[in-house]
Amino acid sequence: MLGPGGFVVADRGGLEDVVACTTEICAIDGQGGRLIYRGYDVRDLAGRVPFEDVCHLLWTGAMPTAGEASALRAALVAASVPTPGVVDWMASLPAGSAMDALRTVVSALGMHEPAPDGSTGGQRARAIRLTAQVAWTVATWWRLRQGLAPVAPRPDLCHAANYLYMLTGSEPPPAHVRAMDIALVLHADHELNASTFAARVTAATLADMHAAITSAIGTLAGPLHGGANESVMHVVEEIGTPGQAEGWARRELEQGRRIPGFGHRVYRTADPRAVVLRDLAAAIAAAAGDRRAYLVTRALEEAVHRLRGLYANVDLYSGDLYRLLGIPVELFTPTFAVARVSGWTAHVIEQYRHNRLIRPRAQYVGPAYRGMPAARQ
Secondary structure (H helix, E strand, O other): EEOHHOOOOOOOOOOOOOOOOOOOOOOEEEEOOEEEOOOHHHHHOOOOHHHHHHHHHHHHHOOOOHHHHHHHHHHHHHHHHOOOOOHHHHOOOOOHHHHHHHHHHHHHHHHHOOOOOOHHHHHHHOOOOOOOHHHHHHHHHHHHOOHHHHOOOOOOOHHHHHHHOOOOHOOOOHHHHHHHHHHHHHHHOOOOOOOHHHHHHHHHOOOHHHHHHHHHHHHHOOOOOOOOHHHHHHHHHHHOOHHHHHHHHHHHHOOOOOOEEEEEEEEEOOOHHHHHHHHHHHHHHHHHHOOHHHHHHHHHHHHHHHHOOOOOOOHHHHHHHHHHHOHHHHHHHHHHHHHHHHHHHHHHHHHHOOOOOOOOOOOOOOOOOOOOOOOOO
């Protein structure tokens, strides 16, 4: 609809269904339940194409050659070597959440960057550094908070394996590496979600890429965007056993409370990422002999769909999978950022290439013109 002045106004809040830009990076088929990266269905990528190749696809529009894939993997490891003094500075940060720390460190690391290079190659090089820096920062911050020494990445490990290795200090088993890699691929991009939109808005001012990613991290930190998988784990603990799931869900729904891990602004059917993660979490849980949380989550999914017709979204099973991989609950949202930085940076590069300042309008609903204010007595 048209509002005052002839500009477009959303009938509902939150810019729902308002097209804000065009992109070649990612598409969501909400009716069909499909997520597409540069023409590839994410279900055809997950488990078949490593995360590094998906990064290259998002940044360039094409799958890498063998030489390009090898060079990218080496570049990610090299970019994880911290700037001298950064670890000591990180150790001095005050107590706070991991997302607070990640936002602060990424912003600071931008000050160590060379002057912004407007070339496509320069932008991709910065995207590589940021992708490495986010994973290194999350793992290193956590180890420092536990009183442990940081762990440097190994050149013989892939990005998913290095993230788990830098976090735990132990080389992860192949099944965990595969699961982590799939989770990174599934979370790599998701069209114009809140954090990606924030990154593009910042980039549209021609601020540098670190500034744009700092904006994205700050947006992801909000519990309505990046924190739902952590909330799901709290729900699972509250429910306790699979047999309690339906009664718990019924009470929550009757009281009008939202259950985390369900529903989506775009999908009108099953979130394809949730379907993949559900099967992955089931396999990892069975192998670990630790199925309680998975079975509670599965029972909750069935109950909520039966009671209200809602489908699971990506957050329902990602938390339990992360837990099984040894990732602490406090790092669930930062781990989301470890994956999504690839998509954020791809969108920033695209925004720079076709830039126009993003400046929407607001529909004014305040008082009508009141005239001159009365003189103060």
